Amino acid sequence: MKKERTTGIGKRVSYALACMIGLTCFSCLSDPEEVRPNVLFISIDDLNDWVGVLEGHPDAKTPNIDRLANESTLFTKAYPAAPLCNPSRSALLTGIQPFTSGVYDNKQPLRDSPVLKEVHTLPEYFRKNGYKAMGSGKVFHYRHDTVSWDYYWPSNDQIRPGDPAPPTVPMHGMPMYDRFFDWGPLEVEPSDMGDWKVAEWVAGQLQQDHDKPFFLACGFYKPHLPWYIPQKYFDRYPLEEIRLPEVNENDLEDVPALGRAMAKLKVLRDDDIPGDSVEGDHARVLRYGKWKEGVQAYLAALTLADECLGKVLDALENSRYRDNTIVVLWSDHGWHLGEKHHWRKATLWEEGTRSLLMFKAPGVTRADTRVDWPVGLIDIYPTLLDLTGLPQKDDLEGNSLYPLLKDPKQDWDKPVITTHRYKNQSIRSIRYRYIRYADGTEELYDHEADPMEWTNLAGQTRYDPVKAELAKWLPETHAPYIPNNTAK
Numbered sequence: 001m002k003k004e005r006t007t008g009i010g011k012r013v014s015y016a017l018a019c020m021i022g023l024t025c026f027s028c029l030s031d032p033e034e035v036r037p038n039v040l041f042i043s044i045d046d047l048n049d050w051v052g053v054l055e056g057h058p059d060a061k062t063p064n065i066d067r068l069a070n071e072s073t074l075f076t077k078a079y080p081a082a083p084l085c086n087p088s089r090s091a092l093l094t095g096i097q098p099f100t101s102g103v104y105d106n107k108q109p110l111r112d113s114p115v116l117k118e119v120h121t122l123p124e125y126f127r128k129n130g131y132k133a134m135g136s137g138k139v140f141h142y143r144h145d146t147v148s149w150d151y152y153w154p155s156n157d158q159i160r161p162g163d164p165a166p167p168t169v170p171m172h173g174m175p176m177y178d179r180f181f182d183w184g185p186l187e188v189e190p191s192d193m194g195d196w197k198v199a200e201w202v203a204g205q206l207q208q209d210h211d212k213p214f215f216l217a218c219g220f221y222k223p224h225l226p227w228y229i230p231q232k233y234f235d236r237y238p239l240e241e242i243r244l245p246e247v248n249e250n251d252l253e254d255v256p257a258l259g260r261a262m263a264k265l266k267v268l269r270d271d272d273i274p275g276d277s278v279e280g281d282h283a284r285v286l287r288y289g290k291w292k293e294g295v296q297a298y299l300a301a302l303t304l305a306d307e308c309l310g311k312v313l314d315a316l317e318n319s320r321y322r323d324n325t326i327v328v329l330w331s332d333h334g335w336h337l338g339e340k341h342h343w344r345k346a347t348l349w350e351e352g353t354r355s356l357l358m359f360k361a362p363g364v365t366r367a368d369t370r371v372d373w374p375v376g377l378i379d380i381y382p383t384l385l386d387l388t389g390l391p392q393k394d395d396l397e398g399n400s401l402y403p404l405l406k407d408p409k410q411d412w413d414k415p416v417i418t419t420h421r422y423k424n425q426s427i428r429s430i431r432y433r434y435i436r437y438a439d440g441t442e443e444l445y446d447h448e449a450d451p452m453e454w455t456n457l458a459g460q461t462r463y464d465p466v467k468a469e470l471a472k473w474l475p476e477t478h479a480p481y482i483p484n485n486t487a488k
Contacts, residue, residue, distance in 0.1 A: 036388055037362070038325040039126065040206075040316060041217040044305050045085065045138050045224040046345065047331035049354045050298070051306075056354075059243060061236060061303045064310035068329055069358050073365040073405050077374040078357035079416040079428050080333040083345050086110075086141035087419070088332045088377065093121045093140065093148075095381035095396035098419045102479035105421065106141060113482045119395070122381050124148040126215040129390050134205060136160060137198040137219030153201045160221060161194040166228050172297075174288045181281060181343075183227035183297035185234045190304065193229065195220045199308040203315030213388075220308055223301035223335075225344075233300035242292045242299075245339050246452065252341060254456040256441035258424065263342040281343035295337055323362050326387050330377055331356040340453075348426040348435050350445075350453055353418050361387050365405050373412035374428045375401055415473050423478050427470045434458075434470040442467065 049056030052066040053074060081091030086106040087098045094116055098104050101115045110116050120128060124147055127133040136153040137160045146156045154161060164186055170176040171184025190196050202218040222229065252260050264280035285291050309329075316322055332355065336342040339351045346352065355377060359365055364387060378398035385392050386402035399414055415429040423438035433453065435443040442458035444467055449455075457463045 036130070036213045038213050038321050039131075039215045039384060039388065040312070040325050040327045041123075041135075041139075041215060042309065042312065042327065042329045043137075043139060043217075043219045044309070044329070044331045044356065045219070045221050046333070046335050047223060047302060047305065047356055048335035048351065049356070050302060051356060054354075054356070057243070057245075057299065059237065059241070060299060062306040064306045064313055065329070065356070068309070068313060068327065068360065070368045072327070072329075072358040072360035072367070073369040073371060073408060075357040075371050075373075075375050075401070077372060077428070077430075078330070078355045079353045079374060079376055079418055080355055081376060081378045081417075082419050083333045083347060083352045084420070085332055089139070089141045090116065092330070092332070092377045092380055093123075094119050095122070095378060095393065095398055097378065097397045097417070097475070099425075099475045099478045100397060102482040104419070104481060108482050110140070110145065115479065120393070121145055121148045122384065123215050123217060125385075125393070126388075126390070130212060132210055132212050132214045133217075134214060135217030135219070136201050137195065137217075138221050138224075139217045139219040160219070161197040163194045163228065164188045164192050166226060171228070172290055172293060174284060174290060180225040182225070183294065185231035186228050188230050190230055190232070190307065193222075193304065195222055195305060195308045196311075199311040202312050206312075206315040206319040206321060218312055220305045222305045223298055227297035227301045229297075229301050229304050233304050234296060236303060237296045237299045239292055239296055242296050244291055244295060245337055247338055247341070248452070248454045251454055254459075255340075255443060256437055256439075258437040258439060258441060259348075259435070259443060262347045262420070263340050280341075282338055282341045285338070285343065291338060294343070298335075298337055325362070326384070327360040328380060328384065329356065329358050330380065332377070346420060348418060348420050348424060350433065350451075353426065353428070359383070359387075359401070359405055361405060364402075369408050371404050371408045372430070373404065373414075374416045374430060375399075375404070375412075375414075376416040415470065417473055417475070422481060425474060427473045429470060432466060432470060434467055436471065436474065
């Protein structure tokens with residue numbers, strides 16, 4: 001069977017086909033406007049696979065994520081278009097890949113791309129098709145796309161309420177060289193946190209009467225750095241019980257230079273080190289003995305986000321919209337906490353790219369269903385169009401996941417492409433991850449034998465056919481960087 005490219009070159013499930021194969025829960029009435037479902041669109045920033053249902057960390061406490069997953073179809077291998085917030089979210093919300101748009105970095109406004117200047121974003125397209133588009137929190141990356149919404153809370157200029165004032169000195173006990181790379185407990189209540197207020201506002205909207213179907217977006221900021229959160233969440237993870245990620249001390253020895261550079265993306269001067277020495281995040285964390293504290297803080301922050309999610313899920317469950325609302329929950333990329341000697345995001349490895357994705361669509365999805373085929377976050381846009389019966393757009397570069405939602409057991413085999421800056425890309429298939437950097441160097445990992453991606457097979461000639469097959473999914477052209485001198 002001929003494969004479809006994840007770039008969208010190839011067939012997708014069309015609107016007409018979606019109607020034929022059945023939107024069973026929403027097709028009982030003759031007027032589409034009467035049966036069109038609502039959409040609750042929830043994102044969690046910088047959340048990796050450290051959640052109960054993905055088993056990324058044995059101690060993660062995420063009862064609300066797990067609860068929703070057990071009511072949904074969970075995609076266990078979901079990956080972003082890019083391992084950075086802005087290009088990942090720009091691709092997800094427009095359906096257009098970074099290598100097509102030229103949006104590769106965080107400081108590139110989406111609308112400055114000639115390709116994206118007039119594009120209809122996901123909420124904008126729903127708005128233009130009869131939906132009320134509302135939102136709060138981090139959905140787009142910082143800058144707010146005002147034409148996409150009927151209303152945004154607190155305002156078009158402020159996407160979320162602020163958190164309590166951060167400390168003026170570092171709390172983690174290391175010299176401060178980055179105002180974000182810090183963590184520590186605050187003597188505040190959960191209700192003082194911006195994400196909590198976002199959850200309360202979204203929950204309130206679910207108790208209101210709406211005169212048309214709604215697209216309601218809820219964007220949680222944590223566990224994004226800095227991890228300044230209430231003490232109670234740190235208390236749930238006693239430091240003496242923290243388990244660290246499993247790390248291979250020689251992990252980077254078979255990695256090309258560009259890959260090693262990504263693993264040390266934050267290499268900055270430290271005045272405490274004599275001479276001209278520099279070190280990255282992980283070396284600094286080890287030198288000051290703060291690895292357990294960092295893992296504790298991340299776990300605490302993700303549990304705060306999970307608790308905020310619970311408020312929204314409870315509100316939906318107790319609302320009149322419970323049975324006619326599609327819920328999609330996603331995280332924008334992965335996150336390292338020492339794996340491959342790296343912290344944060346911005347890599348093409350599994351830790352930097354594995355994301356959370358699940359759909360709950362009444363009458364379509366079945367509870368407690370798992371799909372193990374790799375899928376992309378860029379697939380969310382066309383999937384929601386099929387689920388709601390809106391016409392598909394011919395510029396979308398993702399694949400609708402509607403067939404997998406209807407029949408999770410069917411074959412899929414559409415590897416996912418992730419782009420990190422210009423011409424650095426990975427292809428994730430059901431078995432392999434293939435990485436090709438801008439200078440032509442490569443990595444290849446066999447996830448059946450090496451789920452931690454510790455052994456780079458790219459230099460072994462017997463894997464040349466595997467590399468050649470995966471390389472077919474790489475794009476033929478790459479958009480240049482868009483100008484970013486106007487970004488804040």
